[in-house]
Amino acid sequence: MAAWVKGGATDADAAVMAAARLLSSAHAPVFAGLNAEVAAIRAAYDLAGRIGASVDTAGGDATYADLGALARVGAMQAPPAEVAGRADAVLVVGEAPLKSPLVERLRGTKPVRGRAAGAERSIHHLRSNQDLAVQIAHLRAHARGHMTSDAGMAETARAMASALYGAVLYDPGELGTLGIEMLQGLAMDLNESTRCFALSVSDGTQDRAALQVAAWTTGQATRVGFGRRVPEQDPWRFDADRQARAGEADAALWLASLPTPRPTWLKTLPTVALVGADAAPDLAEVVIRVGEPGRETGGVLWNEGRAGLSYRAPEQGADLPTAADIIARIAAAVAGRGAVAGRSAVANSEDA
Amino acid sequence: MLIRIQGGRVVDPTAGRDAVGDVWVEDGRIVAPPSDRKPDQTLDAAGCVVMAGGVEVHSHIAGGNVVTSRLLLPELYVSEAAPEGHPFAHAGGAAGWIGATYARMGYTTAVEPAMPPVHALATQLELADIPLLDRGALTVLGNDDHLLQILRDGEGRAAVRDLVALNVATSRGLGVKCINAGGASAFKDGALKLSLDDEIPCYGLSTRKIMGALLDAVEEIGVPHPLHVHCNNLGLPGADDSLVATLDAAEGRRIHFAHAQFYAYGVSDPENPMTGGFRSAARRIVDAMMTNPQASLDIGQVVFGQTVTVSLDILRQFGGRKGAKPKKWVLNAGDAEGGGVVPFLYRPKGPTSSLQWAIGLEIMLLSGDPERTILTTDHPNGGPFTQYPRIIHLLMDKEARDREIATLPGIVKERSEIATIEREYTFSEIAQLTRSGPAKLLGLDDRGHLRAGGRADIAIYRDDPDRTAMFTAAKFVLKDGHVIVEDGQVVDWRAGRSLALTVESDRAMERRTETYLQDRYGQGLDSFAVPEAAFATDKPVFEDVACRT
Numbered sequence: 001m002a003a004w005v006k007g008g009a010t011d012a013d014a015a016v017m018a019a020a021r022l023l024s025s026a027h028a029p030v031f032a033g034l035n036a037e038v039a040a041i042r043a044a045y046d047l048a049g050r051i052g053a054s055v056d057t058a059g060g061d062a063t064y065a066d067l068g069a070l071a072r073v074g075a076m077q078a079p080p081a082e083v084a085g086r087a088d089a090v091l092v093v094g095e096a097p098l099k100s101p102l103v104e105r106l107r108g109t110k111p112v113r114g115r116a117a118g119a120e121r122s123i124h125h126l127r128s129n130q131d132l133a134v135q136i137a138h139l140r141a142h143a144r145g146h147m148t149s150d151a152g153m154a155e156t157a158r159a160m161a162s163a164l165y166g167a168v169l170y171d172p173g174e175l176g177t178l179g180i181e182m183l184q185g186l187a188m189d190l191n192e193s194t195r196c197f198a199l200s201v202s203d204g205t206q207d208r209a210a211l212q213v214a215a216w217t218t219g220q221a222t223r224v225g226f227g228r229r230v231p232e233q234d235p236w237r238f239d240a241d242r243q244a245r246a247g248e249a250d251a252a253l254w255l256a257s258l259p260t261p262r263p264t265w266l267k268t269l270p271t272v273a274l275v276g277a278d279a280a281p282d283l284a285e286v287v288i289r290v291g292e293p294g295r296e297t298g299g300v301l302w303n304e305g306r307a308g309l310s311y312r313a314p315e316q317g318a319d320l321p322t323a324a325d326i327i328a329r330i331a332a333a334v335a336g337r338g339a340v341a342g343r344s345a346v347a348n349s350e351d352a
Numbered sequence: 353m354l355i356r357i358q359g360g361r362v363v364d365p366t367a368g369r370d371a372v373g374d375v376w377v378e379d380g381r382i383v384a385p386p387s388d389r390k391p392d393q394t395l396d397a398a399g400c401v402v403m404a405g406g407v408e409v410h411s412h413i414a415g416g417n418v419v420t421s422r423l424l425l426p427e428l429y430v431s432e433a434a435p436e437g438h439p440f441a442h443a444g445g446a447a448g449w450i451g452a453t454y455a456r457m458g459y460t461t462a463v464e465p466a467m468p469p470v471h472a473l474a475t476q477l478e479l480a481d482i483p484l485l486d487r488g489a490l491t492v493l494g495n496d497d498h499l500l501q502i503l504r505d506g507e508g509r510a511a512v513r514d515l516v517a518l519n520v521a522t523s524r525g526l527g528v529k530c531i532n533a534g535g536a537s538a539f540k541d542g543a544l545k546l547s548l549d550d551e552i553p554c555y556g557l558s559t560r561k562i563m564g565a566l567l568d569a570v571e572e573i574g575v576p577h578p579l580h581v582h583c584n585n586l587g588l589p590g591a592d593d594s595l596v597a598t599l600d601a602a603e604g605r606r607i608h609f610a611h612a613q614f615y616a617y618g619v620s621d622p623e624n625p626m627t628g629g630f631r632s633a634a635r636r637i638v639d640a641m642m643t644n645p646q647a648s649l650d651i652g653q654v655v656f657g658q659t660v661t662v663s664l665d666i667l668r669q670f671g672g673r674k675g676a677k678p679k680k681w682v683l684n685a686g687d688a689e690g691g692g693v694v695p696f697l698y699r700p701k702g703p704t705s706s707l708q709w710a711i712g713l714e715i716m717l718l719s720g721d722p723e724r725t726i727l728t729t730d731h732p733n734g735g736p737f738t739q740y741p742r743i744i745h746l747l748m749d750k751e752a753r754d755r756e757i758a759t760l761p762g763i764v765k766e767r768s769e770i771a772t773i774e775r776e777y778t779f780s781e782i783a784q785l786t787r788s789g790p791a792k793l794l795g796l797d798d799r800g801h802l803r804a805g806g807r808a809d810i811a812i813y814r815d816d817p818d819r820t821a822m823f824t825a826a827k828f829v830l831k832d833g834h835v836i837v838e839d840g841q842v843v844d845w846r847a848g849r850s851l852a853l854t855v856e857s858d859r860a861m862e863r864r865t866e867t868y869l870q871d872r873y874g875q876g877l878d879s880f881a882v883p884e885a886a887f888a889t890d891k892p893v894f895e896d897v898a899c900r901t
């Protein structure tokens with residue numbers, strides 16, 4: 001196993017002890033990234049709950065763009081295989097979704113299930129040359145018959161309204177909460193007379209896996225803090241970048257067993273980094289190389305094509321610890337230090 | 353270790369037992385009283401009622417819709433500071449809280465009734481994080497294109513059986529459920545309403561045909577739990593016709609009706625069936641059950657207050673979306689069933705909610721067989737499961753019932769019989785409603801009773817005339833012979849197991865399904881699997897439950 005403390009190579013035990021020391025002596029530790037397999041995400045929430053850390057994810061801004069709209073109006077949505085199998089009209093909003101392999105697939109196929117089966121599929125595009133939220137508002141007004149001024153908009157609105165099964169693809173990070181709210185409103189309007197569903201294209205992080213784990217583990221979404229011993233969700237307060245910039249955080253755990261763009265604050269805060277193949281001695285104060293899920297170790301990951309979780313067996317055998325193992329060892333070391341008195345029992349124990 | 357539970361009132365209707373005595377436990381099992389050995393541990397049950405651990409058959413405690421409901425309405429549950437030993441046990445609505453709250457109430461097994469096979473892994477991962485309880489999930493079928501194709505093409509019983517078996521095996525289900533069979537498919541093709549014999553667009557099928565095929569498949573596979581059926585037309589006036597017609601369509605085959613309260617709505621004004629409201633059809637439903645001993649139901653009792661409804665019945669959730677309070681909802685038109693999450697307020701003292709409240713109690717109070725009349729709130733659809741102690745209180749105490757009825761609008765007395773029913777449930781009947789009945793229904797012979805050989809899942813309650821207090825926080829709860837709750841507090845954060853049927857799947861159907869899935873998703877059966885390795889633990893997660901032979 002490769003591990004480094006302050007740039008010097010060391011063994012697993014020493015790195016785990018250093019990590020436990022670093023995290024348990026902090027007043028306001030932040031756990032960030034969480035671009036990892038479900039077991040590691042789960043272990044991270046558990047440790048955060050025990051030491052009073054706050055948690056954020058690599059795709060937090062996009063995730064909360066969707067959640068912001070969800071909290072206000074809800075959603076009307078469908079998964080990718082349903083859109084590919086049923087949609088006779090697709091509206092792509094903005095530029096980011098064009099990078100999704102789904103758009104390619106939609107262009108090359110026809111609906112095969114349901115009442116639109118066999119029909120041609122029309123694909124429409126709303127360009128982001130103006131504010132997308134404003135454009136969707138205009139489109140919605142055209143769909144409702146409140147506006148007729150823009151011929152292109154009117155044409156798109158007509159196409160979606162006359163479709164048997166419409167779908168609207170968007171990227172939450174690009175569109176933002178207000179735009180998503182407007183887009184969901186459009187889908188809801190269209191369902192008064194036909195079927196139309198929104199589809200949020202993921203940014204490639206494990207945020208959607210983390211969102212599920214967070215919800216069943218804490219009852220809340222991903223950005224939660226445990227400083228007051230109850231999970232408190234606050235998308236602004238527990239934004240890890242903001243906390244680091246504002247000097248509120250005094251230590252961090254960076255969890256990225258999958259390749260992830262690194263935040264700029266990684267070297268400015270005392271940090272424990274659990275990372276995959278891109279591990280390097282000077283990445284953070286404590287660096288532990290962990291297996292990359294689905295490649296070097298097994299793990300449950302977000303499956304974009306199915307919009308759900310799937311187990312991925314390792315492609316090759318690798319003698320590397322999983323991130324979940326390392327976090328569990330850090331947790332045990334933290335408990336052993338008695339850093340948080342009376343909170344040392346291990347949940348889900350099954351003694352004989 | 354030999355444990356003696358001493359001097360409690362032992363209530364086990366399966367053994368005709370209701371008297372003060374002892375229960376002995378060794379190695380996780382209930383044992384006959386040993387003639388010549390001293391116990392290693394004695395639990396004083398004097399002044400207490402001793403029952404088997406509670407068994408939940410229908411509570412939405414895991415899965416995509418439950419996750420969505422937490423994101424849509426995070427303020428529904430209050431979180432408190434965590435107790436010793438588990439960081440999330442007081443995180444309202446979370447898995448740790450669910451396990452702890454059930455365990456404190458004396459429940460030791462809980463079943464999530466709606467696991468879509470496409471998301472089985474997520475549901476099973478979430479269930480495995482519920483501490484203290486054994487848990488399981490029912491595999492939902494009845495709207496998936498692959499099944500509907502096989503039925504449309506008239507491929508016959510063996511093909512349906514093999515596909516059902518493959519789905520149960522892959523998802524590691526404990527039983528099979530159908531939810532408004534064909535309804536989600538019809539919704540995607542524009543339908544807004546569906547009854548038993550309406551045609552499902554594009555397939556030329558009906559709910560009757562789909563459900564009938566699933567009823568047969570469940571019997572042929574030997575699934576211990578009968579097909580768990582969520583009928584058409586939930587919550588509409590005249591839904592009693594749907595339930596009775598569905599029972600007739602079962603033609604004598606075993607069938608379980610989910611949340612029957614939501615169907616016990618007779619049309620109040622035959623001249624205006626959809627606008628004249630409803631009246632209680634509790635007696636009609638109970639009579640139908642009494643003449644069909646192969647059928648059972650759970651209640652779906654309504655309790656007053658804010659909740660969030662979660663259901664894979666997307667047709668019904670779409671129909672109910674405009675009643676959302678607060679005004680937001682999520683509809684997910686998923687790969688087969690999808691689902692809908694609609695916040696809802698059962699208005700305290702409101703005429704409709706009051707009548708619903710009365711009808712649920714009425715079904716239980718009129719029932720001639722509490723073992724086939726299982727207490728649920730369809731958590732969280734009728735209200736949270738945390739209200740079971742209060743519901744038990746109302747069943748056991750006519751005066752408490754009268755006091756509550758007196759605060760409700762007159763419609764309760766006009767349109768239901770609730771006020772005229774004198775019956776008070778006994779402890780034995782409560783045990784049938786919450787222990788022996790659900791255990792038998794799930795086909796779990798090792799629980800729901802206190803006979804020798806049974807699993808030592810045991811609840812010990814202080815006998816308190818305030819039945820709400822009594823059943824909210826047990827004095828002791830044992831899981832597999834270990835004391836997990838003492839004086840209403842969790843003292844041992846053990847993990848239970850996930851109960852899953854052992855089902856053989858047919859190789860030819862596996863190959864055929866692989867081809868189908870690759871074509872539809874670009875991914876095969878592998879991506880739907882629920883392997884032990886996914887749980888990243890060296891402890892066993894699952895426990896096998898055998899099919900009937």
Ligand SMILES: [Zn+2]
Pocket residue numbers: 410412465610611730733
């Ligand atoms: Zn239900």
